[in-house]
Amino acid sequence: RGDIRNKMSEFKISEKQLTDAHNTFNLFDKKGDGRVSTKELEKVFKSLALQINDEQLKEWADEMDEEAEGYLTWDQFKVLFERKIRMDEDERELREAFRVLDKGNKGTIPVEDLRWILKSIGDDFTEEELDDMIAETDTDGSGTVDYEGKIYITMYSSKIFSKKNKYKNMINCAEFQY
Known part of the structure; x- marks a missing residue:
């Protein structure tokens, strides 16, 4: 089966991923005020080729939008983006671990x-x-x-x-x- 340990590394989000996410965020920042509507989050994630279910998306938006303004700043979105990237990587690695078994x-x-x-x-x-x-x-x-x-x-x-x-x-x- 080979030594999978060498394939596993501490996961880090690349600068390119962050740049792509920031550029995509800016495309959905319709007013140019550094915020994106929480109603647009699904589209932002899809534009980044990230799938997220409606329930999770609502939960995350509510978590980040504590004031219930209906908008997220780049910093708030970045937290969600990094979380989603890590979750996808976690799932990939978990599948790999179970494949070994x-x-x-x-x-x-x-x-x-x-x-x-x-x-x-x-x-x-x-x-x-x-x-x-x-x-x-x-x-x-x-x-x-x-x-x-x-x-x-x-x-x-x-x-x-x-x-x-x-x-x-x-x-x-x-x-x-x-």
Whole structure:
């Protein structure tokens, strides 16, 4: 399978990405006052080839637009842009980590492997938390989890995503196991 660890690096948003985002932001700044309407956010993200669902977009806009003015400044948008880029990278890396565990290329991994990885990443998961995550992902009781769908949602809301080198740790753990 090769050494995936060398492929994993600390993710950083490039200057080009920021410049492109800023230029796109400015295109949607219709009044030239350094602000974009929160109603335009979906279009701004789409122009940057970033997909975001309506619910997430509304939540983020509400979070940034504390005064409920209906506008975001570049600095506020930049926070959301960087968050979305990192989320997309997190998802890509998570899929890669699970690919390492998917010995048969079936798109699933045994729940035991998921449990082992979760324990290996950090010892702050209680058995109850592990059981809950596994129950939420193995909804059909098959003993496997589908990492193309539900697993990402569950993992994203878990403590794993607050770990500093979360994916590097996951990859390293998977390689030591196999």
